[in-house]
Every structure is written in structure tokens, then in C-alpha cells.
Amino acid sequence: MKNQLRQFAVIGLGRFGSAAALELMRFGHSIIGIDIDAKIVNKLADQLTLAAIADATDENALKDLNISNCDATIVAIGESLEASILCVLLLKNMGMSEIWAKASSKPHHTILSRIGISRIVHPEEEMGMKVAQSLNYPMVNHYMPIGYNLYVVEIKIAEKCHGISIQDLLKDVRDSIDPLLVRRKRETIKPIEPDFILELNDSLVLSGSLDILASIAPRL
Structure with a gap:
């Protein structure tokens, strides 16, 4: 049985976010990719269903992209803890129930866990364990x-x-x-x-x- 095709949003298109977005596209899903960096967005524009230059800490920007209609969102913002946390809070306020987020540190993980999201991902740590x-x-x-x-x-x-x-x-x-x-x-x-x-x-x-x-x- 094939998986039901769904729509996902990936916020933050660095190495982790872009890899997740492209792999989900390969599985046939619809992907909205979001990043504040125009250079990154333009590089992926032809490979995603929609690639948007937007500030993920701006609630109006997220609403304009209809993020709340997605089945799930991956918050892959790694460089700014503040931006990551604020983005997650906005998504929860918009009624998004399925939120996965990348944590870049233990404090980041602690805050995300207290907010209460579907899953917290530690890409570097998990890859290190797999290598070992x-x-x-x-x-x-x-x-x-x-x-x-x-x-x-x-x-x-x-x-x-x-x-x-x-x-x-x-x-x-x-x-x-x-x-x-x-x-x-x-x-x-x-x-x-x-x-x-x-x-x-x-x-x-x-x-x-x-x-x-x-x-x-x-x-x-």
C-alpha cells in the first residue's frame, strides 16, 4: 500500500531542512519551503512545490502561505534559538498540531519540550550515533x-x-x-x-x- 500523499511545510532550508524537503518531494508529497534567505530559496525554487522568502517569526507571513492547511510542519531553524521558538509558538497558535522541530542545543531542546510538540530532532547527534x-x-x-x-x-x-x-x-x-x-x-x-x-x-x-x-x- 502506498502512503497517502500529503502537504508539508519546511521552515528553514539549510542542509537539514532542504534535505528533508527534497526527500519528501521525492516521495511525492507537496512541499512549501520557507527561508528568509533569498539565495537559498531561489536555489530550491524549481525543486519544491512552493519556495517562499519569508520571515517565519511573522504570523501574517505564515498565514499568507496557508501553513495551517499543511498536514505537518518541520521547523528546521538552527542558527537562531529565538526565531525557532517563536516560529513554533506561532504555529501552535495557528492550530498546527503536527510540528517537528530541530534542536541545536540542550536548552533549545528543553524549551521545545516544554512547549509541547510532536517530535524534537537532533540531526548531528543522531548521525553521530549512527556512525558510532x-x-x-x-x-x-x-x-x-x-x-x-x-x-x-x-x-x-x-x-x-x-x-x-x-x-x-x-x-x-x-x-x-x-x-x-x-x-x-x-x-x-x-x-x-x-x-x-x-x-x-x-x-x-x-x-x-x-x-x-x-x-x-x-x-x-
Whole structure:
């Protein structure tokens, strides 16, 4: 099933905001991109549904762009804590319920959390954690936290695991790790039975706590 296409606003088109806006466009959504810097806006004008030069701390400017009609807004203003906070407050006053915001510091995070928004994002911190995880467990292609210390990971099957079954790979931890699927070339295989035999270059997707997932790293 395809995701329902929606309309989003991205306020602040620096590296983080522009990357989010362009990726949402790639998924087929409608994007209003806003920045006070004309040079940045002009650079993205042909790639977004609407790119506007506007002061995000001006309520009238936000209303003129019909931001309240968007399904969600990403506030990606990173350089000015004051502008970020004021923008979020204006959006809440306009009735916007789904607000994601980038936090550039702990005080910034604290204020955003007290205002009460949908999600606070720490792009540099999250990327740093992913880099550390990738260095620590180089056999793991992707990590995705899903809450309550649960993660989904994608593991590339190396030569040492070729020809062994899921139950042998997950011996002693089968009750703590859920095998979700295997990607083999262009084929997606699910559900996976315990006696399923893994092959070189398969991608195995597992879910479980990070500690338990890490415990099987020596086998990979």
C-alpha cells in the first residue's frame, strides 16, 4: 500500500531542512519551503512545490502561505534559538498540531519540550550515533530505533554465515530477537521459518533490543 500523499511545510532550508524537503518531494508529497534567505530559496525554487522568502517569526507571513492547511510542519531553524521558538509558538497558535522541530542545543531542546510538540530532532547527534554504531558493528547496514530500547537492523550475510539456518544463527537468543524478512537480490522473503537457510549477500532484517542484537555480532 502506498502512503497517502500529503502537504508539508519546511521552515528553514539549510542542509537539514532542504534535505528533508527534497526527500519528501521525492516521495511525492507537496512541499512549501520557507527561508528568509533569498539565495537559498531561489536555489530550491524549481525543486519544491512552493519556495517562499519569508520571515517565519511573522504570523501574517505564515498565514499568507496557508501553513495551517499543511498536514505537518518541520521547523528546521538552527542558527537562531529565538526565531525557532517563536516560529513554533506561532504555529501552535495557528492550530498546527503536527510540528517537528530541530534542536541545536540542550536548552533549545528543553524549551521545545516544554512547549509541547510532536517530535524534537537532533540531526548531528543522531548521525553521530549512527556512525558510532556502524563502526562498532560493521556487519550491520542500517539501524532504526522503534522505541522502548527496540531496534530494527539490517544485516548483510557474510561468507561465514552462508549456508546456516536462522535457528542456528539465533541460537540461545531466539526468544529475544524476531527475524522479520530476508532480501535476496530482488526478492523479499517473509515470513521466515526457523529452518530457512541463509545465503551469501542476503540482507536479514531483525528486531530486538540493541544489547541482544549486539550479542550475536561475533557470529556474523
